[in-house]
Amino acid sequence: MDIISGLWNGFAVALVPINLWWCFVGVFLGTVVGIMPGLGPPATIAMLLPLTFQMAPASAMIMLSGIYYGAKYGGSTTSILLNVPGESASVVTCLDGYQMARKGRAGAALGIAAIASFIAGTVGVLGLMLVAPPLAKFALSFSSPEYFALMVLGLAMVVLLAGRSMLKALLAMLVGLWIATMGTDLFSSTSRFTFGNMEMLDGIDFVVVAIGIFALGEVFCNMETREAAQVLPVPKGLRNLLPTMQDMKDCRFAFINGSLVGFITGVLPGAGSTIASFISYGIEKAVSKRRELFGTGIIEGVAAPEGANNSETGGALVPLLTLGIPGSGTTAILLAALVLWGFKPGPLLIQEHPDLFWGLVASMYIGNVMLLVLNLPLVPVFAQLLRLPVHILYPLIFGISIVGVYTVSGSLFDLSMLMAFGLLGYLMRKLDYPAAPMVLGLVLGDAMERALRQSLMMSQGDLMILVGRPISAVMLGLALLVLLVPVFGRLNRLRLQAIESEE
């Protein structure tokens, strides 16, 4: 179908007042759900499904999708202000976002998160609209060897996230890999590292680890002293309440980076927004002129991952709508919803139900605008949260963490895991082990091991399958380059020192 006429019809559907209303409800709910740690889009969408039977399917799809991409906007709020990841993909935003808040630039961080999310979200929809079918076909050619190479590339980012002690960063990553292996092995049904507990059979939830290490660890550290020495400075003056023109200039590449990386990662079934944000953060750091400063509060370090996790939603809708293949937990529920409403998601969906597809696409443009308008003015409001004295704020953070974890599974076991990881987070800070590599190992370790074993099963043990195929070879090559970046850096410095000493 002609794209222009399709889009025209789509706007005709999306701009109907009732659909505008549902779009607003969806993105608003999504923002709220994203802000709250623990509760995520999949559970929310599933809970609201029965209510959608009263609605027209197009309206229902518009609303539920609004929740999906709206949550990505909200997830950055607690990450930046409280170091509590609102959503698993927002973990990376904690790295620089929270540091910016500590320097009094919470407003700028929140603002750039919203702006990057808007730009990337819109690019994601553009991608969905323009290149969905051919891209989906391309994604099919992606298989386990390519996923393995992608994960290796991601883990190579550890090198970039290392900070001062490479040894400790690598050790942290290995611990992350260990935690990722806990549970039932998919291929052999062996229980690994479950310590005899049945709750450990499906491993430890990422949210529990992230909240424990980031939020709780940080607060325990701050509770060492009674004085509010660590109180977060409230952004003063308009300059710090919103990003400045300089900030926007600094983030030029990050906007592009986040949009593209997120969208492409989203198209690949199985690779999620967490991976997308890590990779885009890593790429941003790799190309940045001030890469040593990443982790101390650099605005591009917020813009890139926040953009990535938004355009990822557009990308994840590609396999869902063009092939009927759900790539993630949320899209699986959307698939179930489509089936329940009587649609048959598959390769013929767009042809047979153009109103649904184009209405959705048009509403996503509108939704992204709504979210920007919703979120930007709220930035100064949220920033005022930092005015709370620490003796009120920290217990609140504890409360939010407990509630957040409990809402995910209702399991007291998960809460005890949260306690364990809180302690671990504190110890890691005291002993100067960086947390980001561990989280990276946890997120990617699982996927990498699976991809490796799947690849070797496909090739019957032939290792060449990992490097023999063009896409995976390119990515492994990139990974090698990434690993060599610090070496180049050091060589360059040695070279400069040699030049200086000669003069």
Next chain:
Amino acid sequence: MRSSVMILAAGIAGIFASSGLLAADGWKPTRPIEVVVHTGPGGGSDTLARAVASMIEKEKLLPVRMQVVNKTGGNGSVAAAYLAEKKGEVHTIGFFTGVWLVNPLVAAEAKVTLHELTTVARLVLEPAVIAVKADSPFKTMKDFIDEAKKAPGTLKQSGGSITSRDNVVRQLLQKSTGAQWAYISFPGGGERISALLGGHVNMMVIEPQEAGEHIRAGSMRLLAQVASKRLPSFPNVPLLKEAGFDIPVVPQVRGVVAPPGIPKENLDYWENLFRKFVQTAAWKKYLEDNQFEDGYQNSADLLKFVDAYSVQMTGILKDAGVKVVR
């Protein structure tokens, strides 16, 4: 005098008769029923439980509501353990699937088997179909098996975990034909389908619901059906048995259980409820819409089925090289 005696006798008889009716009423629920499922909201068991609950409500088979409670974790063992703890609780039931039967066999941590719970009813048998990519050289199941015999280990099947039904079908076929092919596990349905459509694996066992659209669009083709009779939506696809592969039927099941130690009247009530339920037109339509087979069995038959299934699965898993712990 005689007529008043008659009236008195009739009255006394009437009282006895009605008290007999009262005794036959037995137990009735007085609180909302807790329906335990092991998946999160939107998962398979959750969807089925909610659908059943709403159908029961519409048919007014229960005087109270049914409330679905999600107890996720441990591959289903958390839900099973939760039910086992509620010994004697009369207002709780649970929906089980094959995972509840298989998990205790392979995981020592999963301590609760269906023997520790009260079986109520088996409801559904889920058939499956065997699919290949549309441009695959295999036109029939025999083609695939022959190729697998000629070149053992080169053909590949995508599926779920090694204990899932996908692999069970593979193990049984391999054993009975002597053919051999690789099995590659993917955690999500989407990934399994992508692997097939991308040409990275040759075949997969897939639910008819999932395959439907891809077949309609012409990207997938079916070789055979894993069912006891042909599904209405695929009238031209042979059953495995018809295609010449008479392997034992190891179905994927769903049903209802209750906590251990419940009084007999409570169990009778549940059995009665589900016996009536499966005869409703709404349930029959649901089965048809979702391409399920009616697998109704009452409590006693289900218990026998559980025993037979466990024995069968133990043998299959051992053949597959999986360590069986129970």
Next chain:
Amino acid sequence: MEEKSQKSGDLWSGLALAALGVYIVAEARQWDYLAPEGPGAGFFPLWYGVAMIVLSLALVVSSVLRKASAADTAVDWQRVLRAFLSWLALVVCVALLKVLGFVLSYALFTFCVVAIMYARPLKSAALIAVTSAAGFYLIFPTALGVELPVGVFGF
């Protein structure tokens, strides 16, 4: 947080990680390294376990060899104690959730933290505790319908 590496911190954490690595390798040896179809369950853990042992021993060695520099500070045990006590208080709060329910456990916890850790007057500590707990109760179970743990008192 002062970004200072502790010599003894590195030493002890390195040793602990080496022990973890040994445990991982020991467990991994019980599983199949190579299954007939491909790498088994023990393949990956073995490799990262070995890597963990090697790298953590490297850390231990480097910490022993490194001369104690002016940048290393002694551990301020009082601060560590405060942090540890906060952690302990939270653990107790979680442990009590089943008995007292979220609202009461959290209120109790907040009260202790504010009054003891931050030495605020008892009245304001109580006020903060009650309002925070009430706030959670209003937002989550009441407004959003999200369940919080309930104790024997029913809320």
